[in-house]
Amino acid sequence: MTTLDGRTRLATVETPDAVPWDGPRLAAQLAATGPSRQWRSAYDEDLATELPTSTPSDVAAAADRARTAQQEWAARPLDERRRVLLDFHDAVLDQRDRLADLLQYEGGKARLVAIEEVLHLALTARYYARTAREVLHHQRRSGIFPLLTRIDQHYLPRGLVGIIAPWNYPLSPTISDGLAALVAGNALLLKPDLQTPYVALAAVDLLRQAGMPAELWQVVHGAGERVGAELIGQVDYLCFTGSTATGRIVARQCADRLIGCSLELGGKNPLLVLDDADIEQTAAGAVRASFSNAGQLCVSAERIFVADRLQREFTDAFLAKTRAVRLGRSLDFEYEMGSLISADQLARVESHVADARAKGARVLTGGRRRPDLGPLFYEPTVLAGVTAEMACYAEETFGPVVSIYPVRDETEAVRRANDSAYGLNASVWTGDPVRGRRVAAQLRCGTVNVNEAYAATFGSIDAPMGGMKNSGLGRRQGPEGLLRFVQPQVVGTQSLLPIAPSHGLSPQTFASGLTVALRVLKSLGRA
Structure with missing residues (x-):
């Protein structure tokens, strides 16, 4: 058995290049x-195999x-x-x-x-x-x-x-x-x-x-x-x-x-904390929004805009909950956040944080890789003082890194949230759901969640999901997600009279009669 951190047990692997779960049978279906080409596990880098291309x-x-x-x-x-x-x-x-x-x-x-x-x-x-x-x-x-x-x-x-x-x-x-x-x-x-x-x-x-x-x-x-x-x-x-x-x-x-x-x-998804938001609920939601799947989620939040009135209180609560995130690897529910997928993704996260630091941003928590847990782990990281010349300001990091920005009011929060080339997902937190939906309608994003990180829209399969601006084309989920895979075919069957001059009618008489018919149909309320 392979043991990680003295706690986590993996499936039996008899040789270094063996893969559990009947890997050879699955590979044969390719x-x-x-x-x-080599495949290597992000969970356990000793677990590897070869797959044909x-x-x-x-x-x-x-x-x-x-x-x-x-x-x-x-x-x-x-x-x-x-x-x-x-x-x-x-x-x-x-x-x-x-x-x-x-x-x-x-x-x-x-x-x-x-x-x-x-x-x-x-x-x-x-x-x-x-x-x-x-x-x-x-x-x-x-x-x-x-x-x-x-x-x-x-x-x-x-x-x-x-x-x-x-x-x-x-x-x-x-x-x-x-x-x-x-x-x-x-x-x-x-x-x-x-x-x-x-x-x-x-x-x-x-x-x-x-x-x-x-x-x-x-x-x-x-x-x-x-x-x-x-x-x-x-x-x-x-x-x-x-x-x-x-x-x-x-x-x-x-x-x-x-x-x-x-x-x-891509996305550079905003999370808006309005001045009437519940601090504890919002801080917990912001952790889910920012660090689920180690931030490797298309709809993850990477920008948090906080009303000035709640800035200190929210930041303290958010940092406390971020530091409490259980980071590690286990095939049970012991940990809340796993690793990044690859060395390339880890390098991108590190470069964004290093660039922000070098240009004056502050790391409020996190900001380090964790080789003690595994080669691809990086701490959930919160930045402040991020400015436009920093890579993580507008570029998608796609990792466990989020930046906090103070805003004066709701108007500024909406303006700054929309100030992005992307428009995939947004999250709005408020004590007034009606207000939240009003703010949501002003955001140029394909999905907006009020008092939820992303799961309300992501999990509601009956509703379409997709991006605006540089975040994509088309929609998945809902009827739209099915109709994109078919092409409408229309079959018209005409009876008794053709839609053309006939029975001795001149083109002029046919045109006049058609004009009268259209007026009559309108008066009858027909489409």
């Missing part, structure tokens, strides 16, 4: 015949297999596709702890964060299974002439949907996005991040066990600039989650092929 021909062959399977899948009744999602929901809950283990091993997450991601996946499966019939049902639309013109609207699957997945949440949004595409009748071509392949493979394996055709969801493996570009060249629609810089490249590649895409990109 559409990959290229050179091997996909060649361009692997990606093309995987796309062909998926397209062939998609034709039969789309022909199945919607209720059969819905049943697969419901059975998958149960399988996810049955395998909750196994999936959480994988999330921790691959990403270094704390246990509760991993469990939340697994449950979010199950919730998404149930939501789209329950709502797909209503959202995708055949609809009758109004025709140009009542009784004479019948209009039917259908939804046709796009065909092959590509997903280029992030490392920070490799189940949600990755697999969650795919579930909506799946129930709509599409096939999937997925490229997980190089750092988190196993949990994606495990989820696809559970879908196959739940009744999804084995060839319908293909998984490829490799670097984005090689495998990702080839994937975009094969699909009919793309979902991408990642940085804004890479998102721009992806968007250009999709535009060249005239295919649609949804992009969830």
Whole structure:
């Protein structure tokens, strides 16, 4: 057994390059015949293995297999596709702890964060299974002439949907996005991040066990600039989650092929503490907002704007709760915050803090890596005195670092919160929910949570989620998250009379008659 800190026990690993959770069987499901690449656990760097990478021909062959399977899948009744999602929901809950283990091993997450991601996946499966019939049902639309013109609207699957997945949440949004595409009748071509392949493979394996055709969801493996570009060249629609810089490249590649895409990109999310906020509740919420998943969360808060009246009291409470965060690694619920994902991410966090320090910012707490806990740990860090010339002022850190800024009033808080190239998520804290919703309406962010960090919107699957400005395009979740994976087809059936001069009518008489008809229809209140 491998022991960490004298407390945490991992699964038995007989050799240094062995991976638990039936890793070889999962790896065999990759559409990959290229050179091997090392995978190493963020949780335990002694845990490593080799995985093959996909060649361009692997990606093309995987796309062909998926397209062939998609034709039969789309022909199945919607209720059969819905049943697969419901059975998958149960399988996810049955395998909750196994999936959480994988999330921790691959990403270094704390246990509760991993469990939340697994449950979010199950919730998404149930939501789209329950709502797909209503959202995708055949609809009758109004025709140009009542009784004479019948209009039917259908939804046709796009065909092959590509997903280029992030490392920070490799189940949600990755697999969650795919579930909506799946129930709509599409096939999937997925490229997980190089750092988190196993949990994606495990989820696809559970879908196959739940009744999804084995060839319908293909998984490829490799670097984005090689495998990702080839994937975009094969699909009919793309979902991408990642940085804004890479998102721009992806968007250009999709535009060249005239295919649609949804992009969830970067953020520099604000948290507003209004002058009537409850100090203890807000400080606890700000800790969740800033340090969940070690700040490696698209909707994490990185800027906190505090009303002058509450500045000292809030800061003291927030610092006390930040210092009390239990940092470490364990496969149980002993710790609240885990590690960063990689040495590169650790280096980015350290560089932002060092840059801020060098230019005059104050570190109120944290500001150090913790090699005593593991090679990728960094303390939850709170900065003050951050100014515009510092990298962490406007750039996304994507780590456990947040800056506090005093503001005179609500107006200044809103103005400074909106003073960003990003607009993904925001959090507003107040003793008056009505006031909170009024402030929320002034913020240029795709989601705003009042008296909650991010979970109110993130966990409410019936509501769309996505970014404004440089934070992305499109929406996931809600009906919008399903409708992006289909194309409307309209069928018009005309009876008795054509919509053209006929029966000896001259064009002039036809135009006059059509004009009269339009006036009559308006008077009758018809669309």
